[in-house]
Amino acid sequence: MEASKPEAAGSGRIVAVLAFGGIVASIMQTLVVPLLGELPTILDTSASNATWVATVTLLAAAVATPIMGRLGDLYGKRRMLLVSTVPLIIGSVVAALSTNLATMITGRALQGLGVGLVPLGISLLRDLVPPEKLGTSIALMSASLGIGGALGLPFASAIADYGSWRVLFWVSAALGAVIAVLYKVIVPDTEQRRESVGGFDYAGAVGLGVGLVALLLAVSKGADWGWGSGTTLGLFAAAVVVLVGWGVWELRTAEPMVDLRTTARPQVLLTNAASVVVGFAMYASSLLVPQLLQLPKATGYGLGQSMMAMGLWMMPGGLMMMAVAPLGGKLTGKHGPKLTLLLGTLVIAAGYGVSVFLMGAAWQLMVAMCVITAGVGLAYGAMPALIMGGVPQSETAAANSFNTLMRSIGTSVSAAVIGVVLAQMTTKLGPVTLPSENAFRTGMLLGCGVAVVAALITLTIPYRKAQAVTATEPAAPADLAPSPRP
Template sequence: MEASKPGAAPTGHPGRIVAVLAFGGIVASVMQTLVVPLLGELPRILGTSRSNATWVVTVTLLAGAVATPIMGRLGDLYGKRRMLLVSTVPLIAGSVVAALASGLTTMVVGRGLQGLGVGLVPLGISLLRDLVPPEKLGTSIALMSASLGIGGALGLPFASAIADYGSWRVLFWVSAGLSVAIAALLKFAVPDTERRAPVTGGFDYVGAVALGAGLVALLLAVSKGADWGWGSGTTLGLFAVAVVVLLGWGLWELRVPEPMVDLRTTARPRVLLTNAASVVVGFAMYASSLIVPQLLQLPKETGYGLGQSMMAMGLWMMPGGLMMMAVAPLGGKLSGKHGPKVTLLLGSVVIAIGYGISGFLMSSAWQLTLVMCVITAGVGFAYGAMPALIMSGVPQSETAAANSFNTLMRSIGTSASAAVIGVVLSQMTVSGGGFTLPSEDAFRTGMLIGCGVAVIGALITLAIPYRAAEVGAAGGEAGVSAEAAAARPGAARS
């Protein structure tokens, strides 16, 4: 099925539609950091080991990575608004299951269901192209895309407050209530204007299963390699399975008439390089989220820790999320004037500057908050520009699948960041008072890695082909380029 045609008159109030979709994206992305403040207590709560308790976080990332491209393709086939509503079902169910959990297995099932809801973000971005007037599309896409980072940043203080002053079960009941609210808002505040035609090829089930299996093997090896050992048979075996399965998936996708992901489209230089930049920006974004909270909470006796409580840490982190929310619309306007390539380049440079100034701004909480605000400002610019670049390089009928694949690339970047920064913090340690903690050099090294990765993102962005003549369209239909127009069905006959 195909989405509404470009230029179709949107119905409903654009501001309300954007607000609802952005709120949905924020709620979905909050699920990824929802239990981070509880990690120290989870072994006791669930009666399990610390290593097993990390599955409560890992399973959400894995489920989200698998569901994102699948929901994107289903959105292109059966309607983006319909699949948005479907995505709220596992969010609600997972929150209820987790709230009622009495052990590790039940909690992991609930958290896995919550992870399936992350498809709200790329689906919402694609739906904006159908519902929002061209003159408001750039800023709307930027805000919706940045909701991935905003939700992650705001999730920490939200979860910390509830964990500090209430039962951990309240955390999941609140998330269930928010998920129900999102479903109701999507149902009654977002109009269904998509024009559908009969499906010609149907859904690629083989491709979906193969992609899911390959991603699970890859991300599981990346996220758990530090625990299992990077040279262990399990880790190496999973990497081998990932390579074989994903290569086989790629060959399959090139042969089927209606692929899960059109690899020929993703191989176009603009799309390919934007996805590559998404991986490294996702890495850079997540590295600070791993480093700064630990620095804030480590005891002052270490000489570099700031001794903040869990609640205080969340509050010091909150301005970063608010900065991302404030910057995203500005990035949309910048893309409309100068093109999304410029905005992505600016975002990567600002992220690098944020990490760079951390070299002499790590001695107080307000200094780390300033560092986070600079980094998240860069993320807001970068995340808002990526969908515009992607949608300017793909046909209208593939926007949901293409945006979902781009979101997946960001997820791979964050998973790689968790693995690399985790190794740095676990290998560069100091001991004292019977405890082993990451050293100050470990945190500085992690910040330096984040800076270097952001610079790589800027260099990749410079190589993205984007003509000046397309800038005027960037704020409208996300800069629909000649290569995207040529890829549309029937273009050759027109």
């Protein structure tokens, strides 16, 4: 049963709250970047072990996102939004009080579970926002993933530079508590528990979690362990076996964790494929530009910026994404999300293309970043509209969560590939080995290339303007309708 949608004036507050929650959740992913150099001393561990503080959050987010989406479809999206704030708050407190690596990793893993706020919020918009505002609202909410990542760096740098590292996590806990209160007070509960809610696919959740952890662990740590090492190859093999088995199970069970028949529809499948590639392109700039800004000027190409200055130079990119998202929503409303996604990928490619020639000054890199993030804002805002235009309303949370997962896989692959490029193409500065100027140019060209690939994938998406996300239950053409379950 669904309540009537709020008036446009009231829906503005709802969108603002949901977007704020998404930004805070995504900040958790870049929260510890300014601390990575200090973590070995803080936690009395090695530099290699300290990287787990960042890696575990990405792994936890990847596993939790599709699970929370499915639970949102079953038990109510607002309810699961409130539930998602609990581990975010508890994890922040645990991290703030940590004195060793194990407790810090535990806290960071709990923080990662909060990333489910983003796809749940996107799906809830379909229930709460008037049709005329839906496209713009979805674009802003979807872009919060990138906005939070971009703004998290200067936010964390400022606190780390001028206060105790523990303050970072206390502020995170406070933000989590504020979000929970705002959800409770501002966001209405439009869903009632169904009489026949269906069962939760525990086996599917475990299988997906194990497969994703094996895959992303191999991708993210393969460079450290060696791509040909037994551990890395074993994890890749385990991921293939488990995920194939999981897919067979999902096709046979009556209440699947992810409806693979729905995700196999061309519109959904190709949008998810584009999401992986756009995720790669988005994250590459976040890896390349900060390092280039901070490398010493003595290299001849480094810009010698402090951590705080680097964060401030990166901030306009996040603000650009926030500014472009509503414009993308209006473009989607007028011409459809396929055109918006195509335009976004082409803008990303253009940004990377010009960045090859704009590496000589901090302001030049800032301009290139603003172009790239403008494209990301357009692309990220269009993806949920394409997804929700191709699935029934009862599956919007799960479908959006799966789409968010595809972006996460793209960012993980990006981290691995860019890491290899920077590690293999090096130069010497005295006794220190650093990534060479050609390494950064190669990384920028890779970002440009994958954005072009995303544009080509987008051209193949079979979207028709009539498939509006404002529809209550999108019609599935006969050839795309799911087959009866065995």
